[in-house]
Amino acid sequence: SDSKFDNESEPEPVEEAEANLPQVTQESKGREDKPVVNSPPTLPIVQQGEWSAYFDVKTGVVFYFNEQTGETSWDPPFKDFPTVVMEGTTPKVLDPGSGNISMERAIGLIGVDEMEAALAWEEAKKKERARKAAMRAKKEAEKDTAKVEPVEMYELAKKAELERLEEERKLAHDKTVREEAAAKHAEEEKKRVESERLKQERIVAEEKAAKERAAAIKLAMQAKMEQQKLEKECLEMERLAKAR
Secondary structure (H helix, E strand, O other), rough: OOOHHOOOOOOOOOOOOOOOEEEEEEHHHHOOOOOOOOOOOOOEEEEEEEEEEEEEEEOOOEEEEEEOOEEEEEEOOOOOOOOEEEOEEEEEEEEOOEEEEEEEHHHHHHOOOHHHHHHHHHHHHOOOOOHHHHHHHHHHHHHHHHHHHHHHHHHHHHHHHHHHHHHHHHHHHHHHHHHHHHHHHHHHHHHHHHHHHHHHHHHHHHHHHHHHHHHHHHHHHHHHHHHHHHHHHHHHHHHHHOOO
16 A cells, blocks of 8 residues: 555654544535534545535535635636546546645545545645644744844844943043043142242241331431430530520
C-alpha cells in the first residue's frame, strides 16, 4: 500500500487529537439548503486552497467544505475548483489542476482493509499541519516582537538623550550659579578694599588737621606771650621814666 501514497511525504509523529473533518448528515441531502456537517472522520476527495470536496460514504453525497471558516456548499466554491463526478458509487476527480488528489486516491484506489491506515495517516497529516501552523504563528509573533524592539530601542535612546540633556542643563546651571557667586564675592571684596582705603585716607586727613590745629594754637600762644612781654616792657619803661 506504500506505493499508493508515493506523492506524499509521511508526516512527523504527533500526539493524538480529536478528528474534526466534516461529514454531511442525512437530513442535509436536500438541495434547498446548504449542507449541514458534523465531524466524524472522513477523507476529502480533493483539496484546493481552503476548500475541500467530500464524499459521504453513508449518503453518497458530494459537498464542499471550507476548512478555515466552516462554510459549506453543494456547488464548487469557485470556477477553477477541480470537477468531481461519480463513476458508479465512486467519486472521481476530472482535471484536478492544482488540486491535491491524494484524498481521492486514498478513497478510489485503496481497499477497505487499508482505509483505517489511510484515515490514521490523514489524521497524522492534519495534526502535522496544525503543528506547522502553530510554528508559523509563533514565527509571526516573533516578527511582531522584532518590529517592536526598534521602537523600544528608540524610546530607550530617546530617554537616555533626554537624561543627558537634563544633566548638561544642570551642570550649566550650577556653573552659572558658581560664576555669579564668584562675581558677587569679587564685587564685595572690591567694595571692602575701597572702603578701607577711604577710611585710611580719612584718618590721615583727620590726623593732619589735628596737627595743623595744634600748630595754630601753639603759634597763637606764642604770639600772645610776645604781646604780653612787649606790654610788660612798655609798662616798665613808663615806670622808670616817671621815677626820673
